[in-house]
Amino acid sequence: MNIAFYGSSLLSSYWNGAATYYRGLLRALAARGYEITFFEPDVYDRQQNRDIDPPDWCEVVVYDGTLAGLAMVAVRAAHFDVVIKASGVGFEDDALMERVFAAARPSALKIYWDVDAPATLAQLRSGPDHPLRRALRTLDLVLTYGGGEPVVKAYRALGASACVPIYNALDATTHHRVAEDPFFAAELAFLGNRLPDRERRVEEFFLRPAGLLPQAAFLIGGAGWSEKPMPDNVRNIGHVSTRDHNAFNSTPKAVLNISRDSMAETGFSPATRVFEAAGAGACIITDAWEGLDLFLRENCEVLVARDGKDVADVLSGLSDERAREIGEAARERVLREHTYELRAAEVDKLLRAQLQRRSIEAAE
Template sequence: MKIFAFGSSIVSSYWNGAATYYRGCYKYLAQRGHEITFAEPDAYGRQQHRDAGDYTYVKSLVYRPTVDIEEMLERASEADVVVKHSGIGVDDVLLERLVAEMSEERPTFFWDVDSPATIARLRADVQDPFREAVPRYDAVLSYGGGPASRDGYLEFGARAYYNIYNGLDPDTHHPVPPDDSLRCDVAFLGNRLPDREARVEELFLRAAMLAPERDFLLGGEGWGDKPLPKNLRWIGHVPTGDHNRVNCSAGMVMNINRSSMASTGFSPPTRVFEVAGAGACMLCDDWPGIDDCFEPGKEILVIRGAEDVVDALRRYDDAARQRIGEAFHARALKDHTYAQRAAQAEAAFLKSMEKREIVTSEVVGRA
């Protein structure tokens, strides 16, 4: 089938944490024989910070925000399936409505990369126009949120809901030799975001202060004016292609979810699977559903405060960390690959198309 998707960016991870997710899902959908067009706006400097890589599995269209929307919709009208991803950053409200209106002619899907935030937004504003758009989409797909997100979307009239979690692309994230310039005891990669900063302060910055004899490494945008402990080094934006080197050079790698995802749970971010692919030992913040993905203590180490980080540094030697990283890697390859996620997305598309055919047949039969 021909799939046309609107998203933030598939070619750039700059201020765009969803890039790895898009690449994994659409790469393996393409391998299943589907033709993908991915339309992304020229916004936020993403096109000026493109990641190196081969993205020929999609046809990438870069459009001017607002100005080119009509042209993009005309191109989308030639597809079998049209997808609107959340969080594009420009024209989101407009596209949410216009793509939903296309459902009269073809299957349309809202594919959410931050469903806890979207549900919170809908509940906070009874005038939000997306409330009227939700029931018009054939289905909502979400990269996380579990039962709470499913129930939330059904509350607002979604016809169907499917969880399509983040995953691992072993071609992209895999073990590499460590880089001496990036060696550290604990690494964390994440942009400075309002709903995550307090959690970073508690789990990462305070842990560095409690363990001044250890080396901490911070990657991501926005931290330039943040006071940091002396044993913590900030290296700025880390392109996706360099994540393996960082992950394989650290004694442990930390994940810190944003507050909304942590409280809702069932939202394993791309970082978790990138680290699993590298076979590194992960320190992961605690959230509901983590044990559905990986076994705490054996495949992943769960932390609830800075003291847990310091305790893990002192309790687990290199051999123990290696065992945990290897188990983490094996579980991801077994249960959490993007090839599996793409098959789930394909099944959601086909089931929705089948429902349309049944409804059409019933209408014709009554006529």
């Protein structure tokens, strides 16, 4: 079975947090026998900031970020058994969606894969004429990055015939424990790009505890923070390539996860970096959100903070030994229950069920 996947970027994580999610899932699907072609636009300097070369398990087609470039790759959807359009591609998303699904042959499965469902759903509710809202009834399936039952119910209410969350996970071949690197040494480290719906929470959960613990070393990585005022004990290292994520996660005493506003409000939306950090044996401190216990157990496999003072209190009472114990427990949990091999098995089952449904309907 071959898959056309239209997404933001497989090759670059620059201003593209979904990169490792795509890599983990698609690599695992390729291992199950799927032939995958990933189409990504040349925008936002991503191609100048690649983390990986084109892999041998997936063909990658980079197209010009122009309407002509979009049109050239959209028509290629006609040659695939499964056609997937992801959210947040970054160039003319609505036009790409309409052209891709229009080009898909009638027998192909048509899937919308939403990597930011809370934000997408907010747009759909406020825009009754939104192109995706019109398209939902014609699609076979909506898959989401997370969101649990609230997102499933919302998509079904808007007309989707089926919606299934495929959560982030760990690719143990890529993210694992490595030797500590002094460059990433810190009491607490946070990695995330500066985004409008994350900044307020970064101020509360990262910068506020840094101010409360002036003697502790804090480390922040990610694009966009260079102009942000920060306490003197915060070191800003800018964009961190995925090739350095293991060292970033393996070195500090603790690693902080901060959800974006919409993800925290919806719940059931673990960030990719939660599993990457757990795979490296990091002691994770996370902001609180509903559904966390489906993935990691509080006070055993993860530490939870309700505000910035909580982060400071947790960090002040955290010994090196306790941090190692929590990190190892998290690593064992994700290796057992939250790998991309397991997620790919879910997707494989879904695709085969949809094709079987098609065959039954065609025979009636």
